[in-house]
Amino acid sequence: MTTPLITDGVLIKRYLDGNNAAFETLLKRHRTRILSSIYLLVGDRYLAEDIFQETFIKVIHSIQNGKYNHEDKFLPWALRIARNMSIDSIRSRKRMPVVVDTEGRDVFDAMGISVSSQEDQRVAKDEIEILKHWIWELPEDQREVLILRQYADLSFKEIAALTDTNINTCIGRMHYAILNLRKKMQKSVVRIK
Secondary structure (H helix, E strand, O other), X not given: OOOOOOOHHHXXXXXXXXXXXXXXXXXXXXXXXXXXXXXXXXXXXXXXXXXXHHHHHHHHHHHHOOOOOOOOOHHHHHHHHHXXXXXXXXXXXXXXXXXXXXXXXXXXXXXXXXXXXXXXXXXXXXXXXXXXXXXXXXXXXXXXXXXXXXXXXXXXXXXXXXHOOOHHHHHHHHXXXXXXXXXXXHHHHHHHO
């Protein structure tokens, strides 16, 4: 017989009633998903840990100040805070972050390009760098959906909840991101000819 899962809303209420263990349970329940989302956006393990800590400090203050009123939608709410803090961090760093998976590998390295010679390796590396550059040239909303869909493997429904938009908007942003990348690719091919 399994024990029924205590909802996030119940855990928050218990935390507000003085039960710190309830918040620890909430933190453990969602830590991996929130930290992974931050990490995928900022591309730096140590920075992701810092943002995660700052996110939960903000979450705690919001809950304690009565600003949490999302009932059992804690995860999307916390993810939205983490996303906003990640974006602020990226903007403040003013550099192109490396997009990495949860194990710290550059997602572009996982594309499975097999190369046989040093020249092929150099060309493949250049192509990956060009693709990264093109992705970071996309409008922010398109880039975000593309990364969350292709590299974080989130569904459009999850992306919509995370970005506080609807599913159709997310699908549209993905569509335009792909179209924009195709245009860049076609221009590149035309220049080479």
